Amino acid sequence: MSIRRLPEHLVNRIAAGEVVERPASALKELVENAIDAGATRIAIILSDGGLARIAVADDGCGMARDEIALALERHATSKLPDELIEAVETLGFRGEALPSIASVSRMTIESRVRGHDGWQRTVDNGVLAGEGPAALPPGTRIRIEDLFARVPARRKFLRSPRAEYAACVDVVKRLAMARPEIGFTLEHDGRRAMAVQPAAHRAERVAALTDRALIENSVPLDHEREGVRLGGVAGLPTFNRGVADHQYLFVNGRPVRDRLLVGAVRGAYQDMLARDRHPVVALFIDLPGSEVDVNVHPAKTEVRFRDAGMVRGLIVGGLRAALDAAGHRSVRHVSPAALGMWQPGGSAGASSAAGPGAYGRPIIPAPPPPGPAQGSVFDHRADFTAPPMARAEPADAAPPAPGRYPLGVARGQVAATYIVAEAEDGLVLVDQHAAHERLVLERMRRAIAGGGVPAQSLLLPEVVELDEPACDRLEARAAELADFGLELERFGPKAVLVRAMPAMLGSGEAKGLVTDLADELAAYDEALSLKERLDHVAATMACHGSVRAGRILSVAEMNALLREMEVTPHSGQCNHGRPTWVNLDLKDVEKLFGRK
Amino acid sequence: MKATIERATLLKCLSHVQSVVERRNTIPILSNVLIEASADGALKLMATDLDLQVVDTAAATVDTPGATTVSAHTLFDIARKLPEGSQVQITAADGKMLIVAGRARFNLSTLPRDDFPVIAEGELPTKFELPCATLKQIIDKTRFAISTEETRYYLNGIFLHVAEADGTPVLKAAATDGHRLARVTVPRPEGAEGMPDVIVPRKCVAELRKLLDEVDGTIEVSLSPTKIRFDLGTAILTSKLIDGTFPDYSRVIPTGNDKLLKLDPKSFMQGVDRVATIASEKTRAVKMALERDRITLSVTSPENGTAAEEVPGAYTSTEFEIGFNARYLMDILGQIEGDSVEVHLADAAAPTLIRENDTAPALYVLMPMRV
Numbered sequence: 022m023s024i025r026r027l028p029e030h031l032v033n034r035i036a037a038g039e040v041v042e043r044p045a046s047a048l049k050e051l052v053e054n055a056i057d058a059g060a061t062r063i064a065i066i067l068s069d070g071g072l073a074r075i076a077v078a079d080d081g082c083g084m085a086r087d088e089i090a091l092a093l094e095r096h097a098t099s100k101l102p103d104e105l106i107e108a109v110e111t112l113g114f115r116g117e118a119l120p121s122i123a124s125v126s127r128m129t130i131e132s133r134v135r136g137h138d139g140w141q142r143t144v145d146n147g148v149l150a151g152e153g154p155a156a157l158p159p160g161t162r163i164r165i166e167d168l169f170a171r172v173p174a175r176r177k178f179l180r181s182p183r184a185e186y187a188a189c190v191d192v193v194k195r196l197a198m199a200r201p202e203i204g205f206t207l208e209h210d211g212r213r214a215m216a217v218q219p220a221a222h223r224a225e226r227v228a229a230l231t232d233r234a235l236i237e238n239s240v241p242l243d244h245e246r247e248g249v250r251l252g253g254v255a256g257l258p259t260f261n262r263g264v265a266d267h268q269y270l271f272v273n274g275r276p277v278r279d280r281l282l283v284g285a286v287r288g289a290y291q292d293m294l295a296r297d298r299h300p301v302v303a304l305f306i307d308l309p310g311s312e313v314d315v316n317v318h319p320a321k322t323e324v325r326f327r328d329a330g331m332v333r334g335l336i337v338g339g340l341r342a343a344l345d346a347a348g349h350r351s352v353r354h355v356s357p358a359a360l361g362m363w364q365p366g367g368s369a370g371a372s373s374a375a376g377p378g379a380y381g382r383p384i385i386p387a388p389p390p391p392g393p394a395q396g397s398v399f400d401h402r403a404d405f406t407a408p409p410m411a412r413a414e415p416a417d418a419a420p421p422a423p424g425r426y427p428l429g430v431a432r433g434q435v436a437a438t439y440i441v442a443e444a445e446d447g448l449v450l451v452d453q454h455a456a457h458e459r460l461v462l463e464r465m466r467r468a469i470a471g472g473g474v475p476a477q478s479l480l481l482p483e484v485v486e487l488d489e490p491a492c493d494r495l496e497a498r499a500a501e502l503a504d505f506g507l508e509l510e511r512f513g514p515k516a517v518l519v520r521a522m523p524a525m526l527g528s529g530e531a532k533g534l535v536t537d538l539a540d541e542l543a544a545y546d547e548a549l550s551l552k553e554r555l556d557h558v559a560a561t562m563a564c565h566g567s568v569r570a571g572r573i574l575s576v577a578e579m580n581a582l583l584r585e586m587e588v589t590p591h592s593g594q595c596n597h598g599r600p601t602w603v604n605l606d607l608k609d610v611e612k613l614f615g616r617k
Numbered sequence: 618m619k620a621t622i623e624r625a626t627l628l629k630c631l632s633h634v635q636s637v638v639e640r641r642n643t644i645p646i647l648s649n650v651l652i653e654a655s656a657d658g659a660l661k662l663m664a665t666d667l668d669l670q671v672v673d674t675a676a677a678t679v680d681t682p683g684a685t686t687v688s689a690h691t692l693f694d695i696a697r698k699l700p701e702g703s704q705v706q707i708t709a710a711d712g713k714m715l716i717v718a719g720r721a722r723f724n725l726s727t728l729p730r731d732d733f734p735v736i737a738e739g740e741l742p743t744k745f746e747l748p749c750a751t752l753k754q755i756i757d758k759t760r761f762a763i764s765t766e767e768t769r770y771y772l773n774g775i776f777l778h779v780a781e782a783d784g785t786p787v788l789k790a791a792a793t794d795g796h797r798l799a800r801v802t803v804p805r806p807e808g809a810e811g812m813p814d815v816i817v818p819r820k821c822v823a824e825l826r827k828l829l830d831e832v833d834g835t836i837e838v839s840l841s842p843t844k845i846r847f848d849l850g851t852a853i854l855t856s857k858l859i860d861g862t863f864p865d866y867s868r869v870i871p872t873g874n875d876k877l878l879k880l881d882p883k884s885f886m887q888g889v890d891r892v893a894t895i896a897s898e899k900t901r902a903v904k905m906a907l908e909r910d911r912i913t914l915s916v917t918s919p920e921n922g923t924a925a926e927e928v929p930g931a932y933t934s935t936e937f938e939i940g941f942n943a944r945y946l947m948d949i950l951g952q953i954e955g956d957s958v959e960v961h962l963a964d965a966a967a968p969t970l971i972r973e974n975d976t977a978p979a980l981y982v983l984m985p986m987r988v
Binding site: 464465467475476477478479480481483506508521524525527530532533558 | 766768769793795796797798864866869899900901902919920940942966968982983984985986987988
């Protein structure tokens with residue numbers, strides 16, 4: 022067998038394997054081109070999940086007649102004007118996408134430069150199928166039909182049109198989030214699936230694409246360190262989700278996926294969220310092009326930072342600072358579902374009894390449970406004499422006026438568990454146990470941070486066997502772990518010796534802890550679980566040392582709790598990310614009474 | 618089965634066996650106690666958790682011999698509440714057991730005795746006798762150090778082995794939880810030569826200690842590499858042994874600790890207890906500053922503040938500071954009976970040896986805490 026150079030169309034199809042693996046990746050390339058062309062509006066039309074047709078129309082700079090032909094050649098691009106690949110500023114630069122896609126589909130390019138006539142060119146699986154004049158407004162329209170029609174191997178590995186469509190939406194969302202100044206529309210099978218107007222702020226755009234409530238339940242980020250800028254929005258810990266799907270990272274306006282983000286976000290939200298809850302964040306990192314290598318992956322979904330540790334520190338620090346500033350904030354509003362649970366009282370209740378279900382629950386009192394009945398002493402009420410009703414008591418100090426405090430002034434307690442406070446703009450309900458637990462924990466953590474963690478040395482050092490890279494990682498971080506009371510020593514190539522354990526963990530199991538740490542160092546490059554376990558002990562102690570639900574509090578005690586919550590950072594959520602207080606807006610109260 | 622027994626006797630018997638029964642069981646019959654009346658006028662009660670079994674025998678008037686099983690905790694509660702001095706008549710038939718005492722009647726459901734698991738003792742080749750007081754001493758001075766951590770299961774008991782010390786044969790008992798170690802050495806009893814090294818599980822130790830309170834004289838111990846049996850006269854306790862290898866603990870007993878501190882264990886312990894009041898409840902770290910004949914105990918807690926106390930003691934070596942877990946220190950000091958204790962130290966990171974004097978049977982090793 023002799024070695025030969027492969028023909029051009031085969032080279033393109035091989036390149037297509039890297040760049041175009043599914044409709045979503047083709048769509049990504051086209052939308053990126055539109056963005057790089059300086060478009061202000063981008064319209065996308067998909068049919069059958071992008072398998073049958075993808076059309077992208079923009080109002081960008083457009084291409085002249087001979088440029089269209091050149092664009093379909095490999096490594097032909099208008100980007101990289103001064104050939105500085107180290108300092109790429111556009112989303113694309115490889116000049117590979119169009120010929121690659123054209124080699125595996127039927128592609129029609131129509132384009133018009135402002136002030137000139139339009140031209141179109143059709144390429145069918147790498148072969149020119151026709152060209153001629155075209156009528157269109159300034160900009161470019163690209164249509165891809167029958168993607169992978171002649172690549173059965175690729176077609177076989179595609180998923181259902183629904184799944185491909187979902188991937189396409191995700192791509193558009195990420196790009197739309199990165200460029201709030203561009204308007205995007207997405208149509209699928211004739212149905213308008215997404216439409217965002219050009220927006221002024223990133224936060225507005227992120228909220229429009231994820232969850233409208235995010236605007237009220239997030240804090241803006243603006244942090245700069247050594248020429249690297251971190252912007253975007255971070256959701257409040259109480260505004261969490263069960264899956265980590267709403268976490269976005271953009272580097273120089275380029276959406277990327279990076280495991281750095283996962284670890285850093287977890288580190289920043291640590292001890293504010295339960296392990297299985299995930300915050301909503303959209304982080305925008307802007308840094309000089311020379312500090313980051315985007316030419317790592319053909320689809321450019323990964324980047325490499327020159328100083329990953331610094332970027333990581335910036336993310337954790339920036340998020341922490343923003344969340345600290347948010348202080349006691351919690352999810353602002355009760356959900357509509359919770360509001361729906363309110364039942365009108367009085368005569369309205371009587372009428373609803375006729376038609377149960379109108380308010381979710383019937384108002385008729387539940388029948389006494391079957392089984393042995395417990396007699397009540399009040400059955401013989403006549404035997405009791407009522408105590409005298411009037412007593413002289415020293416008057417309480419007049420309660421301060423609401424409005425001066427964000428969490429308002431305590432008005433009373435419900436079920437000996439919830440504090441009802443009146444704030445300027447409505448009613449505040451506070452879960453006294455959760456709130457106090459958080460305050461005690463924050464106090465305890467300050468104490469731990471100030472005093473160092475005592476370490477109990479082991480009489481019989483424990484040998485933990487691990488694989489070699491895990492041992493290397495642990496050994497490299499040994500000094501840091503010793504600060505938390507865990508003293509490790511290398512013990513041969515594939516084991517570590519535990520010399521001392523944090524005294525707070527008692528006679529806990531060393532092996533499990535060390536194995537978890539090694540895994541986390543591999544996954545997130547941070548020893549989270551040691552801190553987590555210490556925090557867990559602190560949290561348990563905080564739980565025991567705090568005011569329980571069911572304890573009756575005086576108004577002064579309640580007010581003291583509210584005031585302390587206002588000045589303590591992170592007091593808006595308990596240790597598991599549940600809110601410690603909710604606000605029932607006056608507007609909502611009015612709605613309940615049909616006033617608005 | 619039909620038998621009559623004095624309430625106090627029944628209660629005593631039941632109290633010996635019922636604590637073996639776990640509160641929650643997945644196998645229903647393990648909640649039960651086996652009651653066996655034999656024609657020679659003996660009522661035998663037996664309880665088990667499959668690893669440990671206690672049998673106790675008491676005299677009773679037996680009309681019809683037989684056997685059955687009933688819930689141990691229920692029967693114990695009933696016996697406790699019956700009037701003092703009453704005669705308890707037990708009749709078992711047709712899956713029910715009738716208890717009559719005075720004017721009270723209880724009809725309890727039973728499970729067939731044939732289903733009751735009995736630990737097969739097998740052959741127990743090593744047999745020796747130990748005075749009750751010696752056995753109590755071994756348990757009392759070591760059990761506080763038994764580990765409760767399940768991953769190193771071989772530390773969840775007292776390690777018994779025979780050895781030679783200074784030319785005399787001895788029986789050694791040791792327990793450790795990885796932070797401290799306690800060891801008691803007693804002369805080797807007759808018949809213990811060639812004894813296999815065994816680890817007696819924590820629950821067995823606790824049950825045995827309870828039973829020892831009520832007996833005097835000598836206890837007959839029989840054991841094989843997998844089982845151990847204590848014969849305490851009327852009660853017999855049989856237990857499986859922990860199947861594992863106890864670490865070579867003799868290597869962690871320091872021999873070159875040259876800094877000797879002598880003090881009064883009572884006042885030292887009270888001092889530790891006083892300053893530890895403000896230590897955080899999870900770490901309980903106490904710092905000990907040693908100067909010439911001046912020992913200063915101190916605790917610094919970020920939440921509560923500081924505490925310090927000087928305790929009298931004889932110390933002549935170089936000055937230094939060392940930290941300990943207050944609870945560990947007090948556990949050990951609580952075992953010292955005399956009015957003087959020797960603390961052998963090396964440095965702030967090395968194991969510390971504590972003992973009454975060099976002839977005392979008990980010896981303790983404690984790891985310091987870095988504070």
